Every structure is written in structure tokens, then in C-alpha cells.
Amino acid sequence: MMKRYKEWSRRKKGVSGIIAATFLFAMIFTTGFAYFMFVQYNYQLQHQAAIERNQMDFEQSLEQFEVGGSVSNNKLYAQVNNTGPVAITIVHVFFINGTTGAFIKDEPINPGITINPGTKATIGNGINYASGDILIKVVSGRGKVVSGRYPLPPTIAEFASAVGPVLVEFVTFKWYSFNVTNLNGKTLPPESSWKSGWSVKAGLDGIIWRVTVINHDLKDIYLNKNSLLSLIAVSQTQPVAYYWYIVNVTESKIYSYKGLGTATDRSIKIPANPNDPAKGGDPITIYFASTKGPSDTISEKIPSGKEGIYSVFITLQGKWSDGTLYAQTLIPIIAIEVT
Amino acid sequence: MINRIRKGVSPVIATTIIISLTLIVGFATWSFVNSEASTASTAFGQSTASNVNYLRERFVITNVAFNYPSSGNVTVWFYNNGAVNTKIVEIYIGTSPTSMTKVPTGNFTTSLPTLVVGSSGYTTFTHRTNSGNTYYIKAIGQFGNVVLYYQKA
Numbered sequence A: 001m002m003k004r005y006k007e008w009s010r011r012k013k014g015v016s017g018i019i020a021a022t023f024l025f026a027m028i029f030t031t032g033f034a035y036f037m038f039v040q041y042n043y044q045l046q047h048q049a050a051i052e053r054n055q056m057d058f059e060q061s062l063e064q065f066e067v068g069g070s071v072s073n074n075k076l077y078a079q080v081n082n083t084g085p086v087a088i089t090i091v092h093v094f095f096i097n098g099t100t101g102a103f104i105k106d107e108p109i110n111p112g113i114t115i116n117p118g119t120k121a122t123i124g125n126g127i128n129y130a131s132g133d134i135l136i137k138v139v140s141g142r143g144k145v146v147s148g149r150y151p152l153p154p155t156i157a158e159f160a161s162a163v164g165p166v167l168v169e170f171v172t173f174k175w176y177s178f179n180v181t182n183l184n185g186k187t188l189p190p191e192s193s194w195k196s197g198w199s200v201k202a203g204l205d206g207i208i209w210r211v212t213v214i215n216h217d218l219k220d221i222y223l224n225k226n227s228l229l230s231l232i233a234v235s236q237t238q239p240v241a242y243y244w245y246i247v248n249v250t251e252s253k254i255y256s257y258k259g260l261g262t263a264t265d266r267s268i269k270i271p272a273n274p275n276d277p278a279k280g281g282d283p284i285t286i287y288f289a290s291t292k293g294p295s296d297t298i299s300e301k302i303p304s305g306k307e308g309i310y311s312v313f314i315t316l317q318g319k320w321s322d323g324t325l326y327a328q329t330l331i332p333i334i335a336i337e338v339t
Numbered sequence B: 001m002i003n004r005i006r007k008g009v010s011p012v013i014a015t016t017i018i019i020s021l022t023l024i025v026g027f028a029t030w031s032f033v034n035s036e037a038s039t040a041s042t043a044f045g046q047s048t049a050s051n052v053n054y055l056r057e058r059f060v061i062t063n064v065a066f067n068y069p070s071s072g073n074v075t076v077w078f079y080n081n082g083a084v085n086t087k088i089v090e091i092y093i094g095t096s097p098t099s100m101t102k103v104p105t106g107n108f109t110t111s112l113p114t115l116v117v118g119s120s121g122y123t124t125f126t127h128r129t130n131s132g133n134t135y136y137i138k139a140i141g142q143f144g145n146v147v148l149y150y151q152k153a
Helices: A001-063 A156-163 B001-006 B011-056
Strands: A065-072 A073-082 A090-097 A105-117 A121-127 A134-140 A145-150 A166-177 A207-215 A219-222 A228-233 A241-250 A253-255 A283-290 A309-318 A327-337 B059-066 B073-080 B086-096 B099-102 B108-110 B120-126 B133-142 B146-152
Touching: A001 B011, A065 A134, A073 A090, A073 A134, A090 A121, A090 B059, A090 B073, A105 A121, A105 B059, A121 B108, A134 B059, A145 B059, A156 A166, A166 A309, A166 A327, A207 A241, B059 B133, B059 B146, B073 B086, B073 B133, B086 B120
Parallel strands: A065 A145
Antiparallel strands: A065 A073, A073 A121, A090 A105, A090 A134, A134 A145, A166 A207, A207 A283, A219 A309, A228 A241, A228 A309, A241 A253, A241 A283, A309 A327, B059 B073, B073 B120, B086 B099, B086 B133, B108 B120, B133 B146
């Protein structure tokens, strides 16, 4: 009997273990596994959403388009030129008064108009247009907002093609008087000593003029010794003109300039920027200080008694980098008063 | 010997008690774990849904018109470029990005818009603006995204 009881006792221990294992198994493979799968699924959802958002940001960054206007039958329409690598869809257009900022009209485009890369399209029903500056704002399907104006202001390149390839920077037009006539070897004054070009005193000796110019053409320009600055009186009873020829400035010292306008004789170069003619080449400051004629450094004065208003002309002469002749009178850059 | 055995419970009863206790404790533990896991799952699920919606919510302010449609009004246009429908819940306005005030609910003459994916909407509220000043406008979406915009009045 004892023996049988002991055997039964030993078997009993196995039952609890199996039940416990069953519960453990049930907990792990029902609650634990389900929770694990749920967490994994949610992480996957978040991961997928993050990827989608990055993808949307990336696609939006690829969108490149220009907005302008076109007029037809007295109506102004938004015109969109897709300059990017991906197709865009235009979903909304706004028209705003470009002068006052007053809102004119908005037009949801439904369904959106898709524009393939390299093509342009006219969008929407437009607005009645007679004149004035209009700001056109366009929204793409990916949420990019680009605006443009109608009519377009002339670009620098268009302006340069109309008045000449070299443009001056007005604020750089200044003068200085050395009070001696021969400027050969003279050191340029410090920046603070240069005076504004708006007025100059008669009777001052040794005047040197300077101005900064930018070349908006595709080719470099080399100036020759005949380039000059002239003052033409507009308030004198008799025609009066004074001239200052171009001089060479090397290491801030003034020398006569004998350039023939070629790349090989160290002529003054006004560089172009073929990659971005609208921006132009590096600005170059040119100096005029020779009243005796080309290739000299004698700078004389505007005599006393010749006070009045003068127009300033700068005539640049030389050659293009391809050897063809170049000449340009910069637009009367300024009118000065001789006092 | 026989007397001592009779004082305790029989092996069958003892085994029954042990199994019952094991089952009870086991079920209790399982229920507790299951309940806790369920609670944690629910909280985690809500957090995930919130994060996913935040990531999928995208909108832009496309235009602002001052004194439109009438003097003293400001109209703001939105576009939903995200992957989930949303609505604008708050708008702030001010003359600098660091000092903007919330537009009171009562100031809206056109209610805050609900934005379906790929669609535009607008709202109008009364706010006194001075011509020439630059105004900053901040919009907060239903899922927490914030969009800042500025424009000269």
C-alpha cells in the first residue's frame, strides 16, 4: 500500500507541471504573441507613414516651375512652365494686384491640370485685364506655391541688350583731386577720400574719376587707350567739353595706359560671365585721369568761370575677346554740377 | 499509522485542491496579463494612430488676403497636400512670429475649414490690420501640425 501510494505521489507532480506549462504556453502564445504582433504592426505603420512623408517632401522638392501670364481677348490667364524633372498638377490659382497687394480672384482648378516636364500650359478662366501689375500665384498638387508677375519687368540681360553690354553701377561714380597735374606714380587715395560724383569744384587740379562697370555679354571685352570720360556742358552759352582718358592703375598706383584692346598686350579686361550673363562678370573699376590725350597722366582742371551743369558720358573702346571691334557710349550716367 | 493518514486529506482531494488552485491562479494570472496587455495595446495603438496621422497630415497656407471680402477681415486659404483628411483647429495672428494671439472663435465669419485630401479650403475672421505691416499667421491642424505664413498687408 505504501509502495503504491509513493508511486501515485510521484505521478501527481507531473500533472501540475503540465498544467503550469499549458498556462505559460497559453499566455505566451495568446497574450504575449498577440501583443508582440500588434506592436510590430504598429511600428510598421509608423515606419510606413514616415517613409510616405519623406517621399512626399522629396517629390515636392523636385517640382520646379515658373509662373507668368498671358493675355488673350482682354483676359489675363496664368501660364505655368514646368522646368523640373517631374510632372506637376496645378490645383489653385490666385490673382493679386501687384501694386496694392489687394486680392482680385482665386480659382480652384478641379480636376487639376497636369503639366509634363518641359511643357507649359495656360491655367483656368483668367481675369479681365486692361493694364497694371498683377501677381499670379499658383498651387501645385504637392503643395508647392510659386508666384510670378504680369507683365514681366525687363531682365538685366534684356536691358543690357537694349543699351549695350556694359552697365555702370551708379553709386561707384566718384572723383578725387590730387592738386597736382602729373599723376604718374601717384597712389590712389583711401576709400574715404573719394567724393561723390554729383558735384565737383572748378579750378581743382589733378582730378581722377572712377566708376565700376559690369559686362553682361557672353564675351570678354578689352579696352584700348582711347576710352574716355567726357563732361559736356548743358548750361553754358558756348559748347564746352572736357575729357579725361583712361589710365592704368597697378597696385594702387596710377600710370599711363597704352593698351590696344587685345588680350596679349595687358589691356584692361572687363570679364563676361557666359554661364550667367544676367548676373554679369566680375565688376571692374576703371579710372580716367589723362586730359592731355591717350597714354598720358597729366590731369588738368575745369577752369574757374565754367561752373554749371554737365552731362557725363563714358565712351569705351577696344575689342571683344574674338578680336572684333567694340565701342560703346555708356548712357549719360549722371549729370554733375561744377561749382 | 492508519490514524495519522486519516487526519489529513485524501490524495484525491489534495490533488483536486492543488489543481484547482493552479487553475485559479493560472486563470487569474492569465486574465491579469491579458488585461494589462490589452490596456497597453490600446494605449500604444492610440499613440501609433496619433503619430501616423501626424505624419500623414500635411497642409499649406496658400494665400492670405487682408481686408477681404470686406474691410477689417482677413481671409486665409489652405490646401491639404497630405494623405489624411484634416481640419484646421486654431489660427494665430501677429506682427512677429514670437508674439501671435489666437483668433477667438467668435471672430470667425467663415468657420475653420475641413480639408479633404487634395482640396482647398478657406476661412475668414475679423482682425484689424495696418497697411504696410507684415503679419504672421500660424495654423494648427487637427493632428498637431503647425504651419507658419507671413505676408505684408
